[in-house]
Amino acid sequence: MAKVIEVKNISKLYALGVVQFNTLRDSLLERWRLWRGERKSPLERSLSSNTFWALKDVSFSVERGEIVGLIGKNAAGKSTLLRILSHITKPTEGRAILRGRVGSLLEIGTGFHPELTGRENIYLNGAIFGMRKSEVKRKLDEIVAFAEIEAFLDTPVKRYSSGMYVRLAFAVAAHLEAEILLVDEVLAVGDISFQRKCLGKMGDVVKEGRTILLVSHQMAAVENLCSRALLLEKGRLTLEGSTEEVIKQYLKGNGRLSEKFFKGEAQGHVQIKMTLLSEDGHPVDTVRCGEDVTFVVEIHTEIPLQKAGLGIGISDMWGQRIATFHTHYQCDSKWEIQEKAIFKVTWPENFLCPGPYLITASVFEGEVAISYWPNAATLNIAPSDYFKTGKLPNPSHQGYVLVKGKWEVRDL
Amino acid sequence: MVKRDVRSETIIDERRTWFFLDGKSLLGYRDLLFLMVRREWVAKYKQTLLGPFWFLLQPLLLTSVFSLVFGKIIRVPTQGIPMLSFYLCGLLPWAFFSQCLNSISNCLVDQAPLFAKVYFPRLIIPLSLVLSHLMTFLIQVIFFLGVSFSFSPRFLMLPFCVLHTALLGSGVGLLFSAMTAKYRDLKFLLGFLTQVWMYGTPIVYPLTLVPEKWRWISEINPLTAVIEEYRHFYFGTPFVIHPQMMALSILFTLFVFLTGLLMFNRVQETFVDFV
Numbered sequence: 001m002a003k004v005i006e007v008k009n010i011s012k013l014y015a016l017g018v019v020q021f022n023t024l025r026d027s028l029l030e031r032w033r034l035w036r037g038e039r040k041s042p043l044e045r046s047l048s049s050n051t052f053w054a055l056k057d058v059s060f061s062v063e064r065g066e067i068v069g070l071i072g073k074n075a076a077g078k079s080t081l082l083r084i085l086s087h088i089t090k091p092t093e094g095r096a097i098l099r100g101r102v103g104s105l106l107e108i109g110t111g112f113h114p115e116l117t118g119r120e121n122i123y124l125n126g127a128i129f130g131m132r133k134s135e136v137k138r139k140l141d142e143i144v145a146f147a148e149i150e151a152f153l154d155t156p157v158k159r160y161s162s163g164m165y166v167r168l169a170f171a172v173a174a175h176l177e178a179e180i181l182l183v184d185e186v187l188a189v190g191d192i193s194f195q196r197k198c199l200g201k202m203g204d205v206v207k208e209g210r211t212i213l214l215v216s217h218q219m220a221a222v223e224n225l226c227s228r229a230l231l232l233e234k235g236r237l238t239l240e241g242s243t244e245e246v247i248k249q250y251l252k253g254n255g256r257l258s259e260k261f262f263k264g265e266a267q268g269h270v271q272i273k274m275t276l277l278s279e280d281g282h283p284v285d286t287v288r289c290g291e292d293v294t295f296v297v298e299i300h301t302e303i304p305l306q307k308a309g310l311g312i313g314i315s316d317m318w319g320q321r322i323a324t325f326h327t328h329y330q331c332d333s334k335w336e337i338q339e340k341a342i343f344k345v346t347w348p349e350n351f352l353c354p355g356p357y358l359i360t361a362s363v364f365e366g367e368v369a370i371s372y373w374p375n376a377a378t379l380n381i382a383p384s385d386y387f388k389t390g391k392l393p394n395p396s397h398q399g400y401v402l403v404k405g406k407w408e409v410r411d412l
Numbered sequence: 413m414v415k416r417d418v419r420s421e422t423i424i425d426e427r428r429t430w431f432f433l434d435g436k437s438l439l440g441y442r443d444l445l446f447l448m449v450r451r452e453w454v455a456k457y458k459q460t461l462l463g464p465f466w467f468l469l470q471p472l473l474l475t476s477v478f479s480l481v482f483g484k485i486i487r488v489p490t491q492g493i494p495m496l497s498f499y500l501c502g503l504l505p506w507a508f509f510s511q512c513l514n515s516i517s518n519c520l521v522d523q524a525p526l527f528a529k530v531y532f533p534r535l536i537i538p539l540s541l542v543l544s545h546l547m548t549f550l551i552q553v554i555f556f557l558g559v560s561f562s563f564s565p566r567f568l569m570l571p572f573c574v575l576h577t578a579l580l581g582s583g584v585g586l587l588f589s590a591m592t593a594k595y596r597d598l599k600f601l602l603g604f605l606t607q608v609w610m611y612g613t614p615i616v617y618p619l620t621l622v623p624e625k626w627r628w629i630s631e632i633n634p635l636t637a638v639i640e641e642y643r644h645f646y647f648g649t650p651f652v653i654h655p656q657m658m659a660l661s662i663l664f665t666l667f668v669f670l671t672g673l674l675m676f677n678r679v680q681e682t683f684v685d686f687v
Contacts, residue, residue: 070569084424088531113455
C-alpha cells in the first residue's frame with residue numbers, strides 16, 4: 001500500500017517571549033544593541049530561555065485508506081502537527097510529504113459570513129477549502145440534506161440557530177473531496193443524533209479509500225473509527241500502535257484510570273470473554289428494541305478472587321454512559337472465583353433507541369475495580385414496532401431510550 | 413468519486429521563501445477569489461436601504477462638502493474646471509487608493525483567525541480587496557463620466573491610471589500588512605500617515621497652487637503623479653509635473669509593489685505563529 005502521509009523528523013520551536021517582540025521599539029532596540037556590539041541583550045537571553053519545542057523529531061507514516069487517531073493531552077502538540085500538515089505554518093525542522101489533495105477540518109465554520117445566506121456560505125466555505133464552484137454545485141443537494149437546513153437555504157446564516165450553523169458547517173467540510181482529511185476535534189458538534197450521523201459519514205469516507213488523521217479527546221470515537229493510533233506526549237511521539245494499546249497507555253499516563261485500576265490486568269490476572277445472546281439463546285450482535293438481551297461474561301483469573309463483582313456498562317459511541325448493570329447494586333452476593341466463572345445478566349425488553357452502543361466491562365474485587373475493558377463488545381439495536389403503533393422509533397428524534405407513555409387527550 | 417491524483421504531492425519543510433509565487437495554486441483558487449470579492453460587496457450593502465446607490469451617493473456627499481469648504485469658503489482656484497468635477501476627479505482616485513492601502517494593510521491581522529484554521533493562497537485576500545475596490549471605483553468613474561463628459565481619445569489612458577493607483581495603493585498596503593503582522597504600532601501610524609498623505613497630495617487643490625520653488629517636494633510624492641494623470645485624463649489639462657518626476661513615480665510604484673509582494677509572501681508563511 002502506498003504511503004500517503006510521510007512525516008520525517010518534524011520539529012517546531014515556539015518562542016514564549018514573543019509578546020515582548022510585538023512592538024517595533026523592542027525590535028529596534030534589539031537591532032541597535034546588536035549593532036553596537038552588545039553580544040547578548042537581556043531580551044535575547046530571555047528569548048532563548050523562553051523557547052519550547054511544541055514538536056520534537058516526530059516521524060510516522062500513514063497508508064492509503066487508513067484512519068489514524070492522534071491522541072495526547074492538551075498541549076502535547078497534536079494541533080501543531082495538524083497545522084503543519086495542513087500548510088498553515090512551517091516546521092522549524094524536518095519535512096513531510098503528502099500525496100493527494102489535503103483537506104483540513106481544524107475548525108468548522110471558518111470563513112462563514114453572517115450576512116450571507118446559507119447557499120452563499122456553502123459556496124464560499126467550499127471555496128475556502130479549495131473546492132471548485134462546479135464541485136460544490138454538484139454536491140449542494142447532498143450538503144443541504146445532510147445539514148437538514150432545506151427550508152433555510154436562502155436565509156442569512158446570522159439568523160440560524162447555533163445547531164443549524166454547526167450542522168451546515170460540518171456538512172460542507174464533510175463533503176470535501178480530499179484524499180487526505182486532517183480532522184481536529186470537530187466531530188463533537190450538534191446534538192447526539194447529528195453526532196451519530198457525523199460518525200457514520202467518517203466511516204463512509206474511509207470506505208471510499210480516503211485517509212484520515214483524526215485528533216480527538218473522545219476515546220470511544222477514536223477506538224471505533226481508528227485502526228491505528230499515535231500518542232503524542234510533550235511534543236514527542238511516544239507510542240505508535242494499535243488503537244487499543246495506545247489508548248490504554250494514554251489513559252494510564254493521563255491519570256484518568258489509576259495504576260491500581262489496572263493492576264489486575266497489568267499482571268495478566270484476569271481475562272474476560274463477553275457474548276451477547278438473543279431471546280432464543282443465540283449469540284448475536286444485533287437485537288431489536290423491545291427484545292430481551294443477555295450479556296454473558298466468562299471470567300478467567302490466575303489468582304483466586306475472594307469477593308468478585310462485575311459491572312457491565314452500556315455507552316453510546318462517544319463513550320457516554322447510558323446505563324449500568326452491576327452486581328454490587330443489583331444483587332447482594334459477592335462470589336469466590338477459583339479460576340473460572342460465568343456471569344450472566346438478562347435485560348428483559350430492552351428499551352434502547354435504534355443505533356450502535358458500546359458495552360464496557362469491569363471486574364471488581366471487593367469494591368476495587370481490578371480491570372476494565374472500555375470496548376468489551378458492541379451492541380446494535382435494530383428498529384422495531386416498539387410502541388405497537390406501526391411506526392418505527394427514530395433515533396434522531398427520540399434520544400437514547402424509548403419510554404412508554406399513557407396518553408390522555410381531552411377536547412376542551 | 414475521489415480523483416486519485418497521485419501527482420499532486422505536497423512537500424512541507426522548513427525552507428522559507430522570498431521569490432516563490434505559486435501562480436498555479438492561485439489559479440486553482442480563482443473561484444474563491446470571485447466569491448471573496450462577492451462577499452466583500454454583498455456584505456457591505458446588505459440591510460441598507462439604498463444598497464449599491466451608496467457607491468455613488470458617498471463620493472457625491474464628500475465632494476459637496478469639499479466644494480463647500482475649499483471652493484466656496486477658502487476659495488481655492490480649480491484651474492478653470494467646474495468645482496464639483498474638479499473635486500470629484502481628485503477624491504475618487506484618492507478613495508480608491510486609500511481603501512486599497514488601508515484594507516490591505518490590515519488584512520493579515522484581520523483574517524488571522526481564518527488563516528490560522530485553513531490553508532489557501534494568502535494572496536487571495538489582498539487580491540480580492542483590490543478587485544472589490546476596483547469595481548466600486550470603476551462604477552463610480554463610468555457613472556460620473558457618463559453624466560458629465562463626452563468621449564475623448566484621452567480616455568484610453570484610464571487603464572494606465574487605474575493600474576498605477578492600484579499598484580501603488582496595494583504595494584504600500586502589502587508592505588504595511590507584512591509589518592503590522594509583527595509590529596502592531598504601525599497600525600496607529602498608518603491612520604496618521606493617510607491623513608498627511610491626502611493633504612500632501614494635490615487632491616483638493618491644484619498642483620499649480622504650490623509655489624514653483626517648493627513644487628519638487630510635492631512632486632516627489634509618488635501619488636502626485638497619479639492624481640496629475642487623472643486630471644489630464646479627465647479634463648485634458650497639461651501636465652504640471654516634470655516628466656522625470658512622473659517616471660520616478662512609476663518606478664517607485666513598481667519597486668514598492670514588488671517589495672510589498674515579497675514581504676507579504678515571506679511573512680504569511682509563519683505569521684500565524686506570532687499573531
